[in-house]
Amino acid sequence: MERFSFGPDVAFAAGDERLDGVAIAPLSQSIFEGSRFQAAIFRVAPGGRIARHPATYPQILAVLDGSGEVSGGSGVAEPIVAGEAVFWSQGEEHETKTAAGLTALIVEGEGLQPFRRPA
């Protein structure tokens, strides 16, 4: 058993101009270090955003705290609150912004599929 923290105290700003007011606390090894998928906690300050860009891999964003707005390929921003998640396809343009601030889990990786309730 190996222990580590993902609290606000260990989160860091990535050197990425698309990330405005965003602190990241990784949970897993990064895809860029050879992992096939990655999970991280993103804390977005009030007024912050993850600016529009295409998804490198299929991606799930799950809002754990707070609220904001998300958009996908259509560009139409929709409100999102804690307890709600979105899935973006590989290559899909998407954006996340927040007036109040939010904390979200982001999971991404090749072949990722969202949970779909059995019909």
Next chain:
Amino acid sequence: MERFSFGPDVAFAAGDERLDGVAIAPLSQSIFEGSRFQAAIFRVAPGGRIARHPATYPQILAVLDGSGEVSGGSGVAEPIVAGEAVFWSQGEEHETKTAAGLTALIVEGEGLQPFRRPA
């Protein structure tokens, strides 16, 4: 963009006797449905537990809310609170229990490695 909920209202009890007081809200498709990795929110009620069993895959448990106790291969229970995570190796015996209740993210999959801070 596809939307879905992972709130308490959609969480369900898995038919697994090792899970006592546990409601699961999946985020991703399950490994048992062909996914290479899976992520889900586990809500453990006060007094509940995920009883001792070996990890099928390398696994990260990240406590999002509440507190509890975790143990790994050594069997020694250690306190854990929101903002802290543990990594268990494939095959490692482990247990999670909580007096106060907790909500945790569990991510698992072949080859999963935890985040390790650069030295």
